[in-house]
Amino acid sequence: MILSMSRKISEPAERIRSAALSLFIKNGITGTTTKEIAREAGVSEGSIYNHFESKGDLALKLFLECMAMFREVLDKKSLEADTPSGKLEAVIHAFFDFARREPEVYAYIMVGHFTELGKIPKTVKKPVDVFSAIIKSGMESGEFPGHDEKLRAAYITGMLTRAILFHKTGVLRMSYRAIVRETVKSSLKVLGSDGCVQK
Template sequence: MYILLFMGEKRSDTKEKILSSALKLFSKKGFKETTIKDIAKEVGITEGAIYRHFTSKEEIIKSLLESITKELRHKLEVALQRGETDEEILESIVDTLIDYAFSNPESFRFLNLYHLLKEYGEVKNLPGELILKFLNGLYLKRKLKTYPEIALAVVTGSVERVFIFKERNFLDYDEETIKKELKKVLKSAILA
């Protein structure tokens, strides 16, 4: 019994290493450029060992996508509960997105790649759907300067650009200053 439990734990650990290595490679090289062979080499196992855990590269992508979207969606659900005014909730959303990007850069890059390519099937309950629902509510209250979908593009696109600029050392400000400035700009840009 002990041996079976130990072997199960080892298998789970290997699966996590595969996912972690795949995330690292996908976020740097992209989906198409990363092969199963690359992932195996990064983990230090054979390609066959990967196939004991996943049937394909697409299954690895889907597994990562489900995990990352679930995590970020949960963080956004919490963010939507913070704040008493719509402006405070928008600030909380921006804080959450920036914090997630800087704390989980590989996951953030991976999620952005997925959104740009969407080659690996539709995934339900993407984090942006929560933000869009909030923005739809603002639109119905006539508190948006534009359509909700455009406001969503402005918010998520701005966070993505700021993340990239900071990551490439184009922005020489600390995260708190970045968040403060971005919230000010976004409120001005989209809120009526």
């Protein structure tokens, strides 16, 4: 997985990270025991404590790494387009792609939202901030007329996460590609000018 791309996957610390990630997603953080992590990683239980201070430390570091990885991917894609709407479209595609290609990283970000988010400083950049920035520039250029970029970024991420969630649970019958296309369109609608829709 990407998490370990630049590191040797065979290294204990990396194997622990990978095992913990899988288990945290499947059973939750409190629902995962250090014994399970050690078994899955093929290391001894005590070995975990040579690399991480505690189970909580492991969970949090993992969360930060996942968040950073996600945000970086979105950030990079954002640079590949010029206009706010172009950037938005690119980032939404990247969002869906990431959820598909790194399902565990994505899933853990969702899982950790409740328990880990409160433990990190507010200054840490999160995926939603990428949307905020794009929308803000769109507001300034007049492309996305409106007021609060944070609220609107909240709308977009809400739409995206829910769409992905519903797709994963098998509620929707549309193809993945169609969902992405539809979501881009709907996002642009949300950010569009007020005068248009109401008639």
